[in-house]
Amino acid sequence: MKNTNEIWEEVVETLVKEGMTDVTIKTFFKTGIVFPISHDNSTYTIAVENTFTKGYLLKHTNEIERILEQICGSPKKLIIYLNSEIKNRQNGITAEEDTKKDRSGLIKEYRFDNFIVGPSNDFAHAAAVAAAENPGDADYNPLFLYGGVGLGKTHLMHAIGNYIYEKDPTLNIKYISCNNFTTEFINSLNTKKTYDFKEKYKNVDLLLLDDIQYLANKDSTQTEFFNIFNDLMNSKKQIVLCSDRKPSEIETLTDRLVSRMNGGIVADIKFPDLETRIAILEKKAFDFGINVPFEVLNLIAEQSLNNVREMEGLLKKVRMYSKFINKEITLELATEAIKDSLNHDKKPITIELIQEKAAEYFHITVEDLCSKRRGKPLGTYRQIAMYLCKKYLDVTIREIGTKFGGKEHSTVIYSCNVISELIETNPEIREYVTDIEKLLK
Ligand code: ADP
Numbered sequence: 037m038k039n040t041n042e043i044w045e046e047v048v049e050t051l052v053k054e055g056m057t058d059v060t061i062k063t064f065f066k067t068g069i070v071f072p073i074s075h076d077n078s079t080y081t082i083a084v085e086n087t088f089t090k091g092y093l094l095k096h097t098n099e100i101e102r103i104l105e106q107i108c109g110s111p112k113k114l115i116i117y118l119n120s121e122i123k124n125r126q127n128g129i130t131a132e133e134d135t136k137k138d139r140s141g142l143i144k145e146y147r148f149d150n151f152i153v154g155p156s157n158d159f160a161h162a163a164a165v166a167a168a169e170n171p172g173d174a175d176y177n178p179l180f181l182y183g184g185v186g187l188g189k190t191h192l193m194h195a196i197g198n199y200i201y202e203k204d205p206t207l208n209i210k211y212i213s214c215n216n217f218t219t220e221f222i223n224s225l226n227t228k229k230t231y232d233f234k235e236k237y238k239n240v241d242l243l244l245l246d247d248i249q250y251l252a253n254k255d256s257t258q259t260e261f262f263n264i265f266n267d268l269m270n271s272k273k274q275i276v277l278c279s280d281r282k283p284s285e286i287e288t289l290t291d292r293l294v295s296r297m298n299g300g301i302v303a304d305i306k307f308p309d310l311e312t313r314i315a316i317l318e319k320k321a322f323d324f325g326i327n328v329p330f331e332v333l334n335l336i337a338e339q340s341l342n343n344v345r346e347m348e349g350l351l352k353k354v355r356m357y358s359k360f361i362n363k364e365i366t367l368e369l370a371t372e373a374i375k376d377s378l379n380h381d382k383k384p385i386t387i388e389l390i391q392e393k394a395a396e397y398f399h400i401t402v403e404d405l406c407s408k409r410r411g412k413p414l415g416t417y418r419q420i421a422m423y424l425c426k427k428y429l430d431v432t433i434r435e436i437g438t439k440f441g442g443k444e445h446s447t448v449i450y451s452c453n454v455i456s457e458l459i460e461t462n463p464e465i466r467e468y469v470t471d472i473e474k475l476l477k
């Protein structure tokens with residue numbers, strides 16, 4: 037069975053073979069704006085970075101579905117989400133992770149033996165191991181882990197779950213995100229099944245509740261959680277909680293909950309230092325089964341990113357690029373693959389930069405953008421680019437006209453006015469403009 041990523045790689049390869057232009061493929065790929073998410077018997081889901089790409093792919097849905105059917109041997113419907121929708125839906129857990137869950141909602145890939153320990157997380161790790169070895173022990177109950185996004189909290193939680201499960205598969209382990217917990221609770225109210233809801237949690241041996249900062253402002257869920265919490269504590273069942281901040285910093289969390297949460301161990305996870313980051317990447321590369329030279333690991337780790345998940349994303353990009361152009365991973369190849377994310381000094385905004393970014397965004401060439409060709413959509417793309425030049429640069433209308441292939445003064449003014457108006461009335465145009473602005477900044 038091929039996994040979701042492998043299938044997508046084949047789709048891209050087939051598109052290339054079938055003659056989709058290099059520019060299109062490269063812009064899609066280089067900027068990392070299409071992300072394979074999951075697949076099942078009848079669907080294949082991807083997420084894309086922006087509305088434009090979504091529109092573009094929607095136009096090619098038939099082609100892609102045909103290729104998917106070739107690769108998978110059965111018809112699949114292509115589902116396209118915007119990345120932001122996925123993020124909202126999953127809140128913290130990526131969809132890819134979601135598909136990996138099985139027993140009790142645990143992701144079996146998140147284990148202690150592939151969690152790299154360093155000064156930033158050694159205390160949290162030790163506390164997690166202790167809780168896993170002695171679940172319910174008053175010294176480690178509840179265990180409260182906190183720290184920024186993408187630093188390994190969820191990984192440690194699942195590691196505890198997997199460890200305990202492997203020692204005793206008969207135990208009732210429950211991993212749930214706070215938002216899902218809230219939804220379950222509200223559904224039980226609506227369907228008058230609160231009794232079932234309570235019973236279900238009463239019978240849990242290990243409760244892993246993720247991202248509990250989302251309990252803020254949810255009074256009735258807090259009350260319900262407090263009751264479950266007390267029941268489980270009284271019967272010496274282990275509870276592990278995660279949050280992006282300390283209990284006392286979660287606004288509107290009732291004092292009694294804060295004091296309960298502080299009653300066991302509270303451990304924070306910080307951003308790992310360079311050595312730990314390299315070690316994490318090395319481990320991930322090993323798990324991916326790829327050979328990555330040290331200088332490439334170092335390059336990725338040195339990008340001052342603030343979370344491990346993003347770092348992993350860069351490694352995946354490098355891996356995919358190397359597969360795609362069928363060459364070994366070298367420093368040169370890696371630099372090319374992730375050059376958009378590299379931390380070089382920001383380029384100053386110029387007419388050329390705006391043209392480059394707009395062309396990249398619309399999957400056309402700068403020549404097209406500056407050509408004499410009229411008509412939609414090219415004309416609109418050109419108008420947007422001109423509008424951005426006027427908005428961001430202290431240059432004359434004449435200069436803009438010249439740099440856009442010798443356009444008349446009046447054409448430039450007209451373009452800028454049209455787009456100013458459309459921004460107010462047309463959400464699609466507004467989104468194109470703000471997306472390109474993000475690329476510039
Ligand atoms: P959080 O819950 O803190 O937002 P996650 O646990 O989801 O973060 O971690 C994000 C990604 O980074 C996961 O793929 C995880 O495996 C990886 N990760 C983070 N810290 C480590 C570490 N110390 N060792 C190995 N992988 C790590």
Ligand code: MG
Pocket residue numbers: 128129186189190191246
């Ligand atoms: Mg998490």
